[in-house]
Amino acid sequence: MIIETAKLNLYYGKFQALKNINLQIKRNLITGIIGPSGCGKSTLLRVFNRMNDLIENVRITGSVFFDKEDIYSPLYDIIMLRKRIGMVFQRPNAFPLSVFDNIAYGPRVWGMNDKMVLNEIVERSLTAVDLFNDLKDRLKTSALALSAEKQQRLCIARLLAVEPEVLLMDEPCSALDPIATGKIEELMQELKKRYTIIIVTHNMQQAARIADEVGFMLLGELIEFDSAKKIFTNPRDKRTFDYISGRFG
């Protein structure tokens, strides 16, 4: 168990976005969170690296454990948390910097200025996302010139450069075409060997293809959490069945 929540509630002002969430994420698996738009799945994902802290008027009750430590305890080091739990965003958001500087951003923030080491990190990170051969001669060019898929790979590489343990992916393929999506999914299978991945998606086929375990959320509640196989073939809850069979959502 790498991440665990207990009686987690989250409020945006008066609106309750997460209701009594209890879930357990296992190490080195891909956990998918599915549900219709507005069900709170992205909010839940942002609880894990405390991204919601950046939004005003957010209140959280209950607890979230990462490696057995409560990340919402007042003394917990958020900066360290965000290094260990990285995030891939919906849109491929490369900084308007060169390919090299994009990837070196995290390590530099962490105080690494040795050119040799940075070169190594950039090469290793780009290799991990299968982009190095493509870009090794273009490290100094703008990252914004890359295609959407390559930019998303670059964003993943930028994340790997800080050596996280968990990758949070917030609909990482929603801005990509089906072929690019397939390639990113292959990459995720590869990354799973070394990282724990939690992916939010409203694409059920995607969850079925890549996730080991799946949680189904509706209106802020975690309706059902089980192995992907169980969720997609024999769900316990009628609402889960209705959703995966396309009755709503």
Next chain:
Amino acid sequence: MTFRVGPRTNQIIAYTALLIMTVITIFVLFFIIGFILKNGLGQVSLKFLTERTTDMGKAGGIFPSILGTLFVTLLAIIIAAPIGVGSAVYLVEYTKAGFVRRIISFGADCLNGVPSIIFGLFGFIFFVITLNFGWSVLSGGLTLAVMILPTIIRTSEEAIKTVPRAYREISYSLGGGKLDTILKVVLPTALPGILTGVILGIGRAIGETAAVIFTAGSSLGLPTSIFSSTRTLAVHFYILAREGISMPKAYATATVLIIIILLINFIAYRLVHRFIARYY
């Protein structure tokens, strides 16, 4: 009875009216520049640029005024740019959007609309008299800094606000702190906008007359320290014309001033575009 025209005629009328307005704008601009250049360009020579002023400006060059303008403007920018950008960062990144920020922005807008002679009066009373800096490059530079500060704050503020929220989130998600995020992501991304504000500030400072005549003085000597009194190009031009000393020299001075401002704008925009083109 109402007068009606068809939509097609309507279009033609609107198009013509808008075109005429644009032509008037461009005509006025080119007329002014052309008029000054026509009267002044013939007088401008290397000697005029490099010689000291003699006989109150009737003869000689404008070298002391070029130097004075340069020093006063440079001082103003060196003071105003960091303070302005710093304030903008503070306003956008460290205060919540709300009442206080609105008040400060409103204040900056009001300051922007204050006539420059008021700044001149303030500079005279505060820097020249109270702080006893006298008529000097220092007093002039400080006064201009105060005057262009609102411009720099407001343009920087807008530039920083347009940096996508996603960039900040990514930086935080990689473990970046607030300062890292501001220095390495927000400011570089906002730099073209910030530079535009600084250029606007330089443009205002370099051509300013009322605010510096009270504070930098009108000495024709070569400025040798920040406590020297000096006469900027705009002030020199004003005195030459106002006191009927020499209209040809006045036009020549105006020509030099205009060319400097055009040059600064041109170079600055090239720089900004080169910067943008690098990664966008």
